[in-house]
Amino acid sequence: MSIKRDKAQVLWREYFPDFDYYKPKTVNEALELLNKLKNDHAIVLAGATCLSRNFRARKFEVKHVIDLKGIPELRGIKYAEGEGLRIGPVTTFHEILKSEAIRKKYTALWEAAKQYGDFELKFRATIGGNIAKSSPQNDSSPPLLVHKATLTLASVEGVREVPINEFFTGVTENVLAPNEIITSINVPEPPENSRSGYIKFRRSAEDRAVVGVAALVSNPGDRSKRIIRLAYASIAKTPVYVKEAEEIFRKEGDINSLIDEAINAAYKYVDLPIGHGKRGQDLRASKEYRMHLVRVGTKAILKKLIEGVEVF
Amino acid sequence: MKDVEITLTVNGEKKKVRVSPKESLLHVLRDKLHYISVKANCYRGECGICTVLMNGFPVKSCQVLAVETDDADIVTVEGLSKNGEPSLIQKAFIEKFGFQCGFCTPAFILAGHYIVENMPDATDEEIKEVLNGIVCRCTGYKQIIDAIKLALQWKKEGKS
């Protein structure tokens, strides 16, 4: 066999790499800094729950860390009847859980925050960090997808608004330019008579999603007004919005057949890019079981939102 | 980056420390200030053993950069006894056998202290939710939960 040259494995570390640390006070200051340093291994930091561990893993080189926690404009939750919801990216899951508006009107997001990580992480981890991390397991994404949220992205060059459905491009990859940050998460007023919810399958009381299912339902019994939307975590390389479902549920026919059809549409997305020739599989679950959970989860969340039956 | 000087309050005392960006709050507390009740296990945010109260909330100190803790207010187990008198939660842990090897104990005591101070009517389920982020491999958690419930009850009864 051939000879291989390798760096010895450092199996873990206590210390972060060396970097310069900045704590700007305004968005503009942050954007200027980021723009200046963007080609020199700069990264923005929020709750550090994810970054602290990537730093120790030496996942990537880092020389400049720009902490967004000192910027008041990036924090907080605003809801106005009819206008919808705006969440600052540096808002923690703890703060999201305290919002009555989110609990009542954007229940799926509230339920995701409730099931996110653990109690202590919720005081540090931010929704912006969750979205920007762009992991397939993101709990906040499926709810934001079924609520058709958009993200405001800003850089020194200007501001743009991107539907969250177009934000994710791959495992921990997204459309953010190197000098760009998320400055706002915008969620429209939910459709009339609607309810939303999130079910997270996990292996213990503290775990990331094996599969997460979010749904939004409005007027299920009235085909002309019916809206049913479905989104998933941890089934593919990005959080998944099953856009076909919208159409399927507008069709005529028994709702249960339509649900089966929507599930089949969701199956096509099951494609976690791990495992050779057996995509859909990772260390949490096989493809078969993942598909099973998509089926069970979809039916269960709709049963809950339509009939009020708590399945789990 | 060169070391920077930060000021933080630990258990009510103001401390000036020189820290480097390589360090976490955990290192500052253990290595620089010698609060050795703060333990660690994973350095990945998974085990919760490094829990301290920061600005009143339980957080995992291995995930907090030292450089971001300027002005932070920290509480560790060393700060819970007042004039040599253990706090309610500490007494309850002794009364209910809420510890075995003791390595996780400081983290659970701080989480318990948070519950006693902030969640007077916490149910079993709510207590468990607070504890889910901290691992104990010895006790099976029951006696820890019992201890927290006892401290809550004592607090209601006006015991100190």
Add this chain to the structure above:
Amino acid sequence: MTYKYVGKSVPRIDKDKVLGGAEFAFDFEIPGMLWAKLVGSPYPHARIVSIDYSEALRVPGVVRVFTGDDFPFKVGLYAADRDVLARGKTLYYGQPVAGIVAETLQAAEEAAEKIVIEYEPLPYSLSVEESLSPDAPIIHEEMSKYKHAVFIYPKPGTNIAHHTKVRKGNAEKVLKDADVVVEKTYRLPLLTHYYLEPWTGVARVRSEGTVEVWSSHQSPFAVRELLSKSLNIPMHKLVVHHLYTGGGFGGKAGLLLEHIPILFSMKLGGRPVKLRLTARENFFFMAQRAGYVLKMKTGATKDGRIIAHWGEYYLDAGAYADYTVNMARAIGLTATGPYEIPNVHVDSYAVYTNKVPTTAFRGFTMQELHTAFESQIDELAHELGVDPVEFRAKNLFVPGKSLTAIGERLKEDAGDPLTPVLEVNKILSNVGIGPRKDKPWVIRSKGIAAFWKGPFQPSSAASSAIVKVNEDGSVDILVGTGEMGQGTITALTQIVAEELGIPPKKIRVSPHRQTDMVPYTWQTVGSRGLFSESMSLLMACEDLKEQIKEAASIAFTVNKDMIEVRDGKACVVGEPWHCIPIEKLAIGYMNEKGVTVGGPLIGRGYYVPPRNVLTDPETGQVMEEGHLAPFYTFGAGGVEVEINLLTGEIKVITAATVLDTPEVNPGLAEGQVIGGAVMGINIALREEIKYDVRREFKGIYPDGMLLNPCLTGYIVARAGDIPKKFEWKFLGVKQKDAPYGAKGIAELTMIPWPAAIANAIYNAIGVRITDLPLSPERVIAEIKKQKPELLEKAMEYLRINLKGGDNEH
């Protein structure tokens, strides 16, 4: 008879753990101390061609880099099979290949990045099957040269590290005549202990040559013995310090990595060196629990008697077998669980693979054995159409009569195998089996398992203790056992308090041990700690009382046998007004005239298990009448579970434990019962070290890597995962030659859960699962295989009934 302190919930004496200030090896530092960091192999099996650490040496603060060639010898427990740092070839992914020593941990970490190694990858094995196949790569080519303990039988030229045989009667023939035979293979994955204090050791060499080490371990004297043997250091020049240990569960028994900081220090002029692992490193550098493949065939007659058991047990030992060779022996010799079976034919093997090394784990193979065996028992009962409880009752050992698999006759007072089973059954008698009314896709059920265990130790496993009376009448206890959370030191104060009649608060046992300052004890393993130390202490207290009586008899000028010791005083029998407090005698008795008789009171005691004997290598039968262990604890566990047919999730609602022994301290015993149950249930449901045995992830993860070395991958129980309800009961059945009749329990509480849960699943839905963990994914897969109709029926409940236009609730 009731006692004043024994049997009471006396609070733990290690309160500093709660108040702050408890010191662990993790915290221990010495001025001028250096830090070590280890780097691991990126291949599971590879020849090392070269190691280049020139860049690492350039990092400021780096003192030295060591590689395997610096330490040209092997270390080990029962078999010296282990390199200090890999020499010549690496045997598993993550195996330490180099060690950096620097002034600070930061410098050591930085330098570690800069070591470059050239390897020539070799074919590797990730399972017992692969290692036993004819074209398997031979992992230990030099096995024939290794030093072995006398009772370990390796097979050089193969990957077999040890083979135990048990032959009693003629199982193969009898099985042919049995009315029913159950034959199954059970597979249990590798596990990690996940104690919370990652392994840490600090070592130095004093200028006069004494080697000192402070480390996170269970048994200071075992560490000393193994270090002395491995490194050729005389025992009096080797001091092992034991501080509080942050959990062990078997993973810190024996020698750990102490030799590494010691050897580094020896090469660096004796400067103190600290090696402290992080949890992830602990997965790779420390030994874990073996995986198991248990092939079993058990036969019974129509009238419900088990007549024969045949087994082939394989332990996946990883790259180094440490305790696992002896565990293969343990599981072989206790092959039939707590049942009398006349015909037994068992072969058990420890097999090397290119995985992490393996070692002891709480229960020392008894959870693994009972997981399989108690499933067999239930299956036999179902086959015969008899109640599993009655079936057990008919076949369980009868102390005084029964012969075990190795021909050992259990003593009359060995315990009570049957009542725990009946009691657990009673506790669960109100649990019905069937679907929940409100959620018919959730099925309630229950299941039980019986168990037994004694400490599996060499026949010479001795312990000793010293009791000293201080000048103020307070007492110091000196013992050699380690405190890693079980509460032994608290229980020991209770026993001495009872014996001397003084309150526990006047007694101290330091949690710290220093091998040159405390008396010898073999090991803190096998649930033997409290038992053996207490036996020694009882003798020490007797010795002390004799000395007190002696001194008091002079003081009162009466005969020695006219003196009794109670309530911390020596009194003349029948004359309670003639008493003298023991403090007056503590350093000798001085009369009114100033004449002093006697001297400082120091009681000494020891314990050696009586009539422990070895077994025959060919048959596994005891060599002469005697015992394998000084006690056996019997018990049973039962669960009430809910099986969610939609997700496959199993929830344990109630966990019931019944043990035959009395308890020394109910508060401590509760801790052991709950802690053991939660760990055991979690092992049943969630725990598994993962390897890519089927090579499904080739090219995605490095070859042969341990895939889930962290808590996001290896799922331990959290507070929210524990059963709603725990029930437990100690029957108080005393063994004569046991301290206050009490036997060990620490490991026992963990044994029955996987079997009880698997039996519960079968009882409710007729699906038999033989492999662990009983994860939701596995449960669904098995339902699909064995009872697919159940799943489809459950899905029906999720159908939505829409009344036109109505979506209000």
